[in-house]
Amino acid sequence: MRKLINTAKNATEIKVSVKHMEGSSRYKSEDYRWESWKAFWSEYTNNKIPQQNYFCPSCNEYKDDIVGEHVIYNDKMYITPICSSCNSRAVKDIKFRNTPFEVAFNKLCQFNPDELKKRHG
Ligand SMILES: [Zn+2]
Incomplete structure (x- = not known):
């Protein structure tokens, strides 16, 4: 049983390749009655709201200013925390936006x- 649980745990920690989503600014968290997308992410993934010293999977640096970003994985939309500078860069810089980055599967919230x-609207 323990072995099975460990296998499942390792499976969720597998890294997957995601892309910054284009045009995600049309999804405003307040329209869905959430104070932020990182609060939404926190609720659904059972993780604390990322604040200080969070590892941004996009620039691979520890950052303090974290937001919930919309990303695409397997043609579906997910939210994952990244730093605000990567988030705003993805809006302006097409090349950067289209460059995939790796994130642990258990850090994705559909x-x-x-x-x-x-449910909330
Ligand atoms: Zn970053």
């Missing part, structure tokens, strides 16, 4: 706007 609207 984002389904239609379903969320039904």
Whole structure:
């Protein structure tokens, strides 16, 4: 049993390649009654809201200013915490936006706007 649990745990820590999502600014957390996307992420993943010294998977540095970013993995939308400078760079810099980065699968929270609207809108 323990072996099985460990296998499952390792599976969620596998890194996957994601891309910054284009045009995600149309999804405003307050429209879905969330104070921020990182608060949403925290609730659904059971992790603390990332604040200081969080490892940004996009620039691979420890940063203090963290936001919940929309990313694409396997053609689906997810939210994952990254630093605010990577987040704003992804809006302006197409080349940067299209450069995939690796993030642990258990740091991804699926984002389904239609379903969320039904639940909280
Ligand atoms: Zn960053």
